[in-house]
Structures are given as structure tokens and as C-alpha cells.
Amino acid sequence: MSTGSAGPAAAPRPRDQADVRRHNAAAVMAALGAGPRSRAEIAAVTGLTRATVGSIVDELRSGGLLTEQGARVPRGVGRPGIDVALDPSGGAGVGVEINVDGLSAVLVDLTGNVRHRASRPGDQRDRRAADVLRAAARLVDEAIGEAERLGLVARGVGVAVPGLVDLDAQVLRVAPNLGWREIAVPERMTRAGAGAWPAVTLDNEANLAALGELWSGGAGSRDSFVLVNGDVGVGAGVVLDGRLHRGSRGFSGELGHLPVAPEGPECRCGARGCLEQVAGLDWILRTAGLEDLVRSGVDPMSALVAELAAGDAGANAGVAAAGAALGVGISALVNLFDVDTVVLGGVYATLFPWLEQPVRAVVDRRVLSARWAPITVRASTLGRDAAVVGAARSALRDILLDPLGGAAA
Amino acid sequence: MSTGSAGPAAAPRPRDQADVRRHNAAAVMAALGAGPRSRAEIAAVTGLTRATVGSIVDELRSGGLLTEQGARVPRGVGRPGIDVALDPSGGAGVGVEINVDGLSAVLVDLTGNVRHRASRPGDQRDRRAADVLRAAARLVDEAIGEAERLGLVARGVGVAVPGLVDLDAQVLRVAPNLGWREIAVPERMTRAGAGAWPAVTLDNEANLAALGELWSGGAGSRDSFVLVNGDVGVGAGVVLDGRLHRGSRGFSGELGHLPVAPEGPECRCGARGCLEQVAGLDWILRTAGLEDLVRSGVDPMSALVAELAAGDAGANAGVAAAGAALGVGISALVNLFDVDTVVLGGVYATLFPWLEQPVRAVVDRRVLSARWAPITVRASTLGRDAAVVGAARSALRDILLDPLGGAAA
Numbered sequence A, B: 001m002s003t004g005s006a007g008p009a010a011a012p013r014p015r016d017q018a019d020v021r022r023h024n025a026a027a028v029m030a031a032l033g034a035g036p037r038s039r040a041e042i043a044a045v046t047g048l049t050r051a052t053v054g055s056i057v058d059e060l061r062s063g064g065l066l067t068e069q070g071a072r073v074p075r076g077v078g079r080p081g082i083d084v085a086l087d088p089s090g091g092a093g094v095g096v097e098i099n100v101d102g103l104s105a106v107l108v109d110l111t112g113n114v115r116h117r118a119s120r121p122g123d124q125r126d127r128r129a130a131d132v133l134r135a136a137a138r139l140v141d142e143a144i145g146e147a148e149r150l151g152l153v154a155r156g157v158g159v160a161v162p163g164l165v166d167l168d169a170q171v172l173r174v175a176p177n178l179g180w181r182e183i184a185v186p187e188r189m190t191r192a193g194a195g196a197w198p199a200v201t202l203d204n205e206a207n208l209a210a211l212g213e214l215w216s217g218g219a220g221s222r223d224s225f226v227l228v229n230g231d232v233g234v235g236a237g238v239v240l241d242g243r244l245h246r247g248s249r250g251f252s253g254e255l256g257h258l259p260v261a262p263e264g265p266e267c268r269c270g271a272r273g274c275l276e277q278v279a280g281l282d283w284i285l286r287t288a289g290l291e292d293l294v295r296s297g298v299d300p301m302s303a304l305v306a307e308l309a310a311g312d313a314g315a316n317a318g319v320a321a322a323g324a325a326l327g328v329g330i331s332a333l334v335n336l337f338d339v340d341t342v343v344l345g346g347v348y349a350t351l352f353p354w355l356e357q358p359v360r361a362v363v364d365r366r367v368l369s370a371r372w373a374p375i376t377v378r379a380s381t382l383g384r385d386a387a388v389v390g391a392a393r394s395a396l397r398d399i400l401l402d403p404l405g406g407a408a409a
Helices: A017-031 A039-046 A050-062 A129-149 A185-192 A205-215 A275-279 A281-287 A291-295 A300-309 A313-337 A352-366 A383-394 A397-401 A403-408 B017-031 B039-046 B050-062 B129-149 B185-192 B205-215 B275-279 B281-287 B291-295 B300-309 B313-337 B352-366 B383-394 B397-401 B403-408
Strands: A066-069 A083-086 A092-099 A102-109 A114-121 A154-161 A164-166 A171-175 A180-183 A200-204 A225-230 A234-240 A341-346 A376-379 B066-069 B083-086 B092-099 B102-109 B114-121 B154-161 B164-166 B171-175 B180-183 B200-204 B225-230 B234-240 B341-346 B376-379
Touching (some): A017 A039, A017 A397, A017 A403, A050 A066, A050 A403, A092 A205, A102 A129, A102 A383, A114 A129, A114 A383, A129 A154, A129 A180, A129 A185, A154 A185, A154 A205, A154 A383, A200 A205, A200 A383, A205 A225, A205 A234, A205 A341, A205 A383, A225 A313, A225 A383, A281 A291, A281 A300, A300 A313, A313 A352, A313 B313, A341 A383, A352 A376, A397 A403, B017 B039, B017 B050, B017 B403, B050 B066, B050 B403, B092 B129, B092 B205, B092 B383, B102 B129, B102 B383, B114 B129, B114 B383, B129 B154, B129 B180, B129 B185, B154 B205, B154 B383, B154 B397, B164 B200, B185 B200, B200 B205, B200 B383, B205 B225, B205 B234, B205 B341, B225 B383, B234 B275, B234 B313, B275 B281, B275 B313, B281 B291, B281 B313, B300 B313, B313 B341, B313 B352, B341 B383, B352 B376, B397 B403
Parallel strands (some): A092 A154, A154 A200, A225 A341, A341 A376, B092 B154, B154 B200, B225 B341, B341 B376
Antiparallel strands (some): A066 A083, A102 A114, A171 A180, A225 A234, B092 B102, B164 B171, B171 B180, B225 B234
16 A cells, blocks of 8 residues: 655654664664564564673663563473563652643552552632642642652652643643643742652643553554543543554644534633543533532542443433434544544543443444444543553653663663 | 654565566666666666666666667766657556536546646536446547557556446445446446456546546655545545555545535435535536526536636636635645645636635635645646546556556566
């Protein structure tokens, strides 16, 4: 299949030895992402020589990023190999999610395990941004303290927000559902923090949820998929051939404002009938008669799930209608991007058993290619935590991509 | 800005000498795509040594793909260089477009110049597929005959169709507006042709229009843009970082079935209120009172443009309403892909002076990031011919990407 290249690019530029070694060290870290391996297996997976693998493993072990494990049962002929693994105490990332209906934070170690989790449900629209950022900073302080108790070094903090993020400036340009504009979240959170923090980076929640899904191994590393993250707002993170598609300015995946009901209610974005007005959490809770729960500071999802499971007619009809509207949005995504997999994250992951059928019915009707190319719709392997776990893991990317620099730090 | 990679890929595989030379030859051809250059300029642009450039140019000249031109006015110091250019007689591609409202064909030489053009307006929905394919084959026979008269060798035939194309199988899966399903267009056209044809390849019209725009230099070679091709149907070709994004199965860019009017008329795809029902050519001609022209075998566009220019109220209102609906579709594209440029092709290129304002008004309101990142909406540099010219040029890709193989053939 032609790739439609405009023509060959210039020849690859020569690399110096340090570049090559950095690249190879990152390849060794990546090879261990799915679990422990012997040096021979690492060599086979990366295409590096055994000598190179041995030397890099030694350097990363002395930097505290890798550890050795006892021999597994021997495979095939030859003596059993000693396995090498990512060192769980090699470092940890803090993830924090600022969402319309609550705040949450996790601490994730180098192997991807969640070691600490905290959440503060409650409607953030009633609070001043300064108060919300202070509360989020307290969650980060807690997670860093927890890292210390666990003998882990917090290497970075990732912050997920439901809005347009200017990545270069590290500024939240607009989060319509929070009513926030032009807020330098990392700078303000760092100032509000109690202790010394590692670097803080801000990103869009749907993008981080998609990265979380990609890194968790829920998708193949070269796969294409769209993660649709549902909360009060609805966003999408687009992964094409194993890479997040951020777009020209980093603003891709704004699915929530797709028109699905032109005569529908006015949206905070200024337009009418946007998807999130008829498929977002506010709408679902309203149709289920649970809208007061959000403002009361209780996480409404367990109450909603209980009503759905008990067969409550209003709740079931509301989620089915949201699923149908979501199906229209997903159909547009698939028709435009031609991805074969759509992953539901955020509250949509929790509601997946009730959303699946209504979404499928619309997708089968509206996706032109559905007859020739089946589409998988499934819940995120990280469930509702995809964004906050993605944020924590993104804070570990520097060390995974440049482990020699990271080990020296 | 992080690219969100899942981790480094394996080290690049070693290349053999023939690979390297093929790659370098393609780089030389690409360097000449924008016009003649001296050998020194080619070396500077490609990063190759002067000796390598000299040797490749010699081989491509003897293969008939490059030609020398007299010295230009000397630039700077040193003796004036002899320029090298793509040889217009080095080969030509035939493009043919099968559309709902007519057939057209072009012959394009290696330098990108259109050397012959023919069209047969008329509604193809009234005809059997076999008759349409025979008529299209006659246009190809004509173009090949014209190539011979011009002393050109036709190196390939590209066919553009308004539907889902299975590129591997070279089968048109479905073209809802033509009412066609499962047609092996290249095979059937080749059988219907009078003479011996070069290879025939089938592709979606919007994808070919986007490639035509990319190769014509209307967009920068590493740019991202979406080309929205309007006719009776509406499709999009998505170019990300200078490459056509085809999607997982080659079915990307199906914009025409985006819901913009859920209570709107039923579409041939089975859903309701699809964009092309309220922004396609049928709808525009109907509101302008010109719908009978299509079936009469006359190209309705000149009549429509005349009415618009004369200030006809119905025609102007119809195009403005189509522009507003198109603006909703374009806003969805920009919100999802985050491209900064949208190019209008097909009949939308012709209608651009009347579409621009209504499209802009909606885009400025519905694109969330518009305030921080301006969006360019413009007509295709190839006008209405983007798809058919893209088809012809795609038939020359083999020779541009592997000119040594092509020269030997």
C-alpha cells in the first residue's frame, strides 16, 4: 500500500557515539516494559549485540534503574539465564487529574504498577481556580511523601486537565467545563506545593489517557486507536501507528464539540448540540435523577452503576441515549481517521457494559467501511484511571527515553 | 513537544549499496520537482556529495528522465552552472476521474504539466456501470494516443473514484452516490481498453486530490492539511506531516457522512442528515433551480457560476447554506485532526469566492482553538482538477520513487 510520501527525505544525519548509546539504552528499557527478560532475549528483541546489551545493563543497574532476578525455569537448551527487570524502586511518577467532578492522584513506579492512589470527588465548578490548584497540589505533596515512605524517588509530576493545553508554554488555554482560561497550571501548582517538587508537565486528559492505554500494553505498540475519554466533557486521544497524533498545534481530538443535535442545548463553547451536552456525565446523571450527588461531594458513579444494575428505567434510558449520541461521535472518528479500535475511558469505561450495545448499533449503521473492516469498541484496560495513570507514566518518559541521563541525575 | 512515542524502535536495518543508490536517485528526482537546478544545488539540497550527484544525473540522463538546460544568469561567484531538469518527454501519467456528474481525463508529463485534457459531463447514475467503465476506458485510450503523438511514453494510469477503495485488492468496495458495489475497476477498464495499457491503479478521489495538491507544491512538503473535495459527494484527503493519512484500512476521510442535520433528508448511506445531503452539488443545484442541467449532459458549473455572479438570490442563498453546513464539517475536521490548513477542491474550488465567508463564520465559532491558532481555508491550486491531476501524477510515482528501475524499464 502506497504511503503517499511527497518523496524521499534527505539521508539520515550521522549520529555520534553518545547518541547511539542513548538510543540503545532506551531500547533496552523498552524491551523490559512488558516484563523481565534475559540478556539474550534483550539482544534478540533489540537487535543489539550481547556485548552491547551486557554493558548497557551494567550501567543501568549501577544507576538503579534495572535489577537482576533469579533464574526462571530454563527454556530450551542451554543454561538458565539470569533475568533483568526494571527496578521498581528506580523511580516513580506522580500523576494528578483535575477534572470537573473531582481530583485524583496516583503514584506509579518504573514497572508501571500503581503504588498509591487518592481522590477527592466533588464539583470543581463551584470553587475558585486557586483553591482547586491548591487542593491538587496537596494531592501531589501526599504522593511525593508516600513515594519517600516507599523508598522511591519521585522523578516527575504529570497533570491532566480537561481542556486545550499549549504544550510549549505549559499553559491551559481554555477548559470550557471548568470555566478556566489562560492558567499556567504547573507554575501555580508548584508554587502551592509544600516541598521541593520534580518537574511538572501539563497535558490534555484524553491525550494522557490514550498514552496510558498505549503504554499499559492494552494496545499493540504499533497499533492505531482512538481513546474516547468521558466525564462532564468528552475528549479523544488519537494514536496512529503507535504514536499520539497531537496535530499541528497540539489541539487534536476535540470530540466533545462535534455537533450531534443541532437543535440541542447550548454548549459552554458557544455552539449548539455538542456531543458532550447529550452524552457527557452531567446529562447522564440528570436523566438518572442523580445530578445532586455531584455537588454533594460524593462520587456519583457507584450510585449510578447501582441503579443501572438494579434495572432503573430512567438510568438505563439515559445511558442508552448517551450511548447512541456517543455512537454518532465514534462513527465520525472512525469515518475520518479509519482506526479499527475505539477504546472508552473515564466514566465511559465504568459504564461500558451499558454503553456497548447502543454504541455498536449506531457504529454499524454509520461507519461506511464497517462491512469490510470490523471495528472493535472496548473499555480501557486502565478503566476510569487511564488519564491519571497516563499522567504519572508520562512523568517517567524522560527516564525511559534517556535512561543514562536519568540514571546520572 | 513530546511525540508520544511508545519507545524507541529497533535500530535501523542496514541497507545495501543498491538500496542506497535507489534512495539517492529518488532524492535527486525529488530535488528537481520544483524546477531546474545545477548539480551543486542538487548536492546542497539532498546532502549528497557532488560526485554522487554527478554519477546519478548521468545515469538518469541516459535513461531519458533528466535533461540538461543552458546556463542561467550566474548566481554569485564562480562560473555559471549547467542546469539539470526533469525531462518532459521522460514519461507521462494518465489520470481519469469517474464522478457522479461526469468523466474526465488528463495526461501529465514528468514535470507535472498537463499536456492533454478531456471531459464528458453528464449524470452517470442513469447509466450501467459497464457503460461508464467503457466510456472511461475510451478517455484513457485517447490520452494514450495523445501521449504517442506528443512523443511521450504513458507510464501508468491512475483512476479516481468517489467511494471506498480497497487498495490491496484494487476493488471499489462501495460508491453510494453511483450505486456501485464491489467493482474491480482497473481490471474491467483494462479489458475495455482498445490498446495495450500500462499498469492501472485505483484510488479514492479525495485522497488523490490531496496528493495532487501536495505534489503540486500548493502545500509545503512537510505540511499538514485536509483537502475537502466537493461534488455530488463530499470526501476529505488528510495529509499529516507531508504524508497522506490513509488509516488502518485505507478508508479515512469519509467526511460526507458526518451528521450535520439529524432531521435532514435520508442519505444513500442509510443514515440521516449527512453533510453531503445539505452541502453536496445536488443540493446546491436544486436550491439554484439548476438540477435539470446535470441530467441534460451539460456541465452545470458554468451556469451556476453565472447565476452567482449575476447576484441570483436562490443560487447565492443555496451556496451560502451549503457553506454553513460545510463549515460544520470543516470545524469537526479541525477539532479532531488539528490541521491549520483546509483546502477546498472539486466544485468547492470553483465556488470558493461564494463559500469562503459562510465557511469562515462557522469555523471561527466552532473551532475551539481558533482563538490561539489561526486556520487557513483556501481553494486548491489545481482548482476542480485536483483529483484527476493527482491520479495522473500518482501513476508517475513509481518512476519518481525508483527512477533507476523506471529508467531501465
